Amino acid sequence: MGSKIDVRAEFPILNQSINGKPLVYLDSAASTQRPNTVLAAMDRFSKTSNANVHRGVHTLSQRATDEFEAARVTVQKFVGADDPAEIIWTKGCTESLNLVAASWGGANLQSGDEILLTNMEHHANIVPWQLIAEKAGAVVRPIPISDDCVVDLQAFRKMVNNRTKVVGIKHVCNATGVVNPVCEMAEIAKSVGAIVVADGAQALAHVPVNVKEFGVDFYAMSSHKVYGPMGVGALYGRRELLEAMPPFMGGGDMIRSVSFGKTTFNEIPNKFEPGTPNVSGVIGFAAALDWYQSVGKEEIWAYENELAQALRNALDQMPGVRTIGKCENQAPVVSFVMDDAHPHDVGTILDSHGVAIRTGHHCCMPLMERLGIPGTSRASFAVYNTNQEINVLIEALKNVVDIFSKC
């Protein structure tokens, strides 16, 4: 290995035994672990500054509000947005995507309109569109992909037309690590005036993100996929679009005035943030981005990509094992299937070796159907993984082969 980063000491959870073996956590695409810095930032907040935001005239509330809004600027800068008001706090990527579908879709989709989503989308970027499409009479269509899980740009170019109103793109595929050509796709979408909704859940931790350069209209994120806490995420939305959209939910802090006769709504971002937000979560999210940048994004990517590539190479040597998905600069997610063992059994056997991977359809049933497999076994990497862990995984996989070759 060329690169070397050692941050394991900052992740106390990794220092434990599972079934008598050291934990090898290779499920970061499901949820990353959080470094002490992030836990400490939330703890400090809870012990010094916890209060509801925006509404209070007292010092704690002002402090909480200041930290809360500073966190918004952290996310704004991280994704290269122009304006902190373009960052809406949500409980995660799923809510972010539902917000866009319900609010923008509810206000703009008409009967006969087309919503194009890549065939590899996560359910979170399919089901919300199906729900609103059914109400509006719009149609949801898959954008074809290759056997390697790469979008067929030519087919996509042919599909777009003046009925195309939305294009949904998973920036990085959680099931395969494939990185989609979001710039090119956005350009094609723009050529017919469609909005582009990118799902950035897996991207933040592994590839460069710049919403302006990408030319996307919306970009959805989850804190827990990038070393932050669960229960918080964000939606980037272009100001012009957010301003024109109706609210998603109603409640306190999102209104200008309420009466039984007439209610008028607040400006962005407040219009989309009714109720008490997850203040300590937001602070943890920002602390996670700061931590990640302080370790060094490029350095992390180089390191974890080397690990993933080493695993892919090792799997290619194993008879009866096939990796799923392939592209240049693939993100550090390694999905594979084994001839004789079902993913669920692979998962159980690996767990007995202390190795945590995820198995199944990864909330991408249409992708699994397209590839003709019931699911995969997936090892996904983060900065805290090591080369040694790959060896443990490979040994454990040999045990799988042994067991299933018994008969």
Next chain:
Amino acid sequence: MGSKIDVRAEFPILNQSINGKPLVYLDSAASTQRPNTVLAAMDRFSKTSNANVHRGVHTLSQRATDEFEAARVTVQKFVGADDPAEIIWTKGCTESLNLVAASWGGANLQSGDEILLTNMEHHANIVPWQLIAEKAGAVVRPIPISDDCVVDLQAFRKMVNNRTKVVGIKHVCNATGVVNPVCEMAEIAKSVGAIVVADGAQALAHVPVNVKEFGVDFYAMSSHKVYGPMGVGALYGRRELLEAMPPFMGGGDMIRSVSFGKTTFNEIPNKFEPGTPNVSGVIGFAAALDWYQSVGKEEIWAYENELAQALRNALDQMPGVRTIGKCENQAPVVSFVMDDAHPHDVGTILDSHGVAIRTGHHCCMPLMERLGIPGTSRASFAVYNTNQEINVLIEALKNVVDIFSKC
């Protein structure tokens, strides 16, 4: 004071100075502080068991899932529901109420239907109904209240009719501490077949809650109002209703199967919980309820009600001060207005004495309009407050009077 509870040492945040004075935190109705036990429960989870739930075959994920579902049972028992599947995790009371309005309301409201909400409702139980009423052509009407902020049951009885489909009741009023007769109101609502949606945000920490005895169909809660973390809450819903309702949001874990052709949904509670939930938040919420019950609910109520009553008595002695809202067994929220000082100025002056209160409309604009006031100053109590703090508050209010009598 008869009762005596001393838990202050468990709340590190209270042990600080604000503007050179010891912090007197009287803004618990906006958000309670969290005891060490709750912070420790979340920290322990993050450092030992953090993983995504439901989807993993590995040990950490199983542990996280077990704790997550155990927390659901804690909430279920706390509110007296029959079945853990009737408890849906949300990000807070506001989302809970939006879920009911959008999902139940979206599926059931028709043109001409009536939604009756008390005139004291929080915006979180008004705006979601206005949004869906506008789509459905239904009408939202206020249930009259007295000058003391007490629901006019007689008027309510006359208002209900066979067009009444929803009755919204704030169980405990955040602006005045008034406790609504939720049982009687539910009975009246049931007599015309309307569903009852109770907003329990302020109730959990201060009054008995039993959804079965109340006869309510939905009950909305926020963790951060009852010693738990922000960013998590719950909705109780009657099984029969939840089962018949369409999903609120779409995404992972809430579906049985997804394809571009057809998607079928999971059972409750999963149908309403797409995406990665706030697992550590849920664990903190349950830890908070456990802590609260271990200190003793009845003991806490007796204690904090004495404090509130002592403050009301003291304010009644002060010329130019008027308390707002009055009922038997009022919750420990004390709202007042002063002849010469605007609430916003009261808040600033109190803050300079280290006293944190909330001022303004408390997200109850229709109530403020009904009472003919722009807002109030509100001191709200929790178990960690003391008699001594009331003295500090009263002294600070005397300073307000001094300042504003200067000219």
Next chain:
Amino acid sequence: MLSELYQEVILDHGKKPRNFGELASATHQAEGYNTLCGDRVIVQVEMDGETVRNIQFVGAGCAICMASTSMMTSFVKGKSINEIECVFEVFHSAVTGGEADMEPLGDLEALVGVKQYPNRIKCATLGWHALSSAFKSPILEEK
């Protein structure tokens, strides 16, 4: 521990499930589906009054699910609904770690190792649940 779960008899049934394929003479059928891992089996039964005259299944899933369903089909053939439901109760209790008299389980006892793997219990009971609901789901003849 792992060797208790993946015993040879289980691996064998998993790889070569018995009574696999459509049952043309079926009078009852039901599907069992585990959303989380994607295991799916359709159990088809030919009833003779209260007795299972014949049974087959189709579907796909993990070794535990396929083996358990395969062993179940062999086990129940010729037995009455009552007998079957009694055994299912014992089996369910055994695989969920409850007290159970292993006696009536016969070969099925091999599956009891699953109790140490809470997230695999559903795999071992899916076929049984499908069978239970098949009893209540007669195939309606098309007219």
Next chain:
Amino acid sequence: MLSELYQEVILDHGKKPRNFGELASATHQAEGYNTLCGDRVIVQVEMDGETVRNIQFVGAGCAICMASTSMMTSFVKGKSINEIECVFEVFHSAVTGGEADMEPLGDLEALVGVKQYPNRIKCATLGWHALSSAFKSPILEEK
């Protein structure tokens, strides 16, 4: 510190706001509303070309908001839009804690104590913001 915020001149303007009430001759008007605390003022101006000939306001709010709006109305009368916007810039900078030459502020300097109270700054600037937007909001005559 508190005494810097609640100076007598402020308390006096807060209690007895000058130029309060509707302005029948108004040519321009705009509303300022602070969602969070409920302060609301409507500023009405009678313009003579680029000059404020007369100004009045209505509304309700906290002492800081009422005092600031009252003092602002006294201050701007007879001044040109340009002069006013320059002073607003200085005032804004002073109350938000920036560098500022207090000279041009005159009486308004009394309000600078607000800079120590970040959550009250909006109260002190609300009337000014309303005035700024009033300049761009002529009252359209009804036909």
